[in-house]
Amino acid sequence: MAILQVIVASTRPGRIGLPIATWFAQAAAEHGPFDVELVDLAEYALPLFDEPNHPRLRQYTKEHTLRWSETISRGDAFVIVHPEYNYSFNATIKNAIDYLHKEWADKPVAFVSYGGVSAGLRATQALKQVVTTLRMVPIFEAVPIPFAGQFLNDEGEFVPNELVAAGVGPVVNELARLDSVLSQLRK
Template structure:
């Protein structure tokens, strides 16, 4: 069975991302297209990027990086659960993405976003610029939740029908796109950059 990694992108206490991610994980398990793993960045506790070598070299010196690398490498598809902070996405999520390079390549990515009237979509548009640089492919379908606190009751996210249908549509598309990209992942990575190329810092 193909592996879907759901990433909880907010780390602040009281975040809505945790109940929303738990709900989406239940949707994914019911859907049956993937085995699902949840990674909570608050529990992963990555420090601000602290690897001396650039991520594309894969020369990791810290156990927390190697652990994160193994989690992402095992995933065939990714869903990022993100709030919108000041028209953008959380710094913790950008930090987690930036730790790695090849592990992200040729994987489909979906977004579950939440916020006010914009439902987190401005954060998603910025994230798409980042993930496409890492050769990920965002699917068009997404789950965007406006005024999300009204759906959280006793610590559980209870969506309306439109939100539940959006989750199914996104999961369907992740299954299709993952199958299309699988050959690129199996083919392996391009040759390393030649010696003397400018460093990435």
């Protein structure tokens, strides 16, 4: 079965990205048709890009890069769960993306964004430019979450309303549809 990786882009203390990603990963797994893996950038602690060679060459010298490459290579499709910082995406996700090259290619990607009134949509638009450069295929379907903090319960779990929850199925279905085609390019 294909693997959908749900990537938690925020690493800052007090982040709400982890509960959002945990919710999405569980909902995606229940929906099918992927095996779902939660990938938390905080667990990788990637320093600012520190490899001496261009990622295109895949001549990695650092253990953290080898581990990151192995993780992303295993994925067939991605959902990036990210905040919006100052009308764009956060530095942590850009750094994580920049570490690799071929590992991302010919794989579909979707976005679960969160923020204030804009729901992180400006950051998603900026990220789409980055991922297409690496031959990832961003989909139209997304889950934008405005004022996301309102959906955290007393235990810190993300509990979406019906409108937000309804976005999971279309995202997962479109990722699966594209993966069925793009997987042929990766062979």
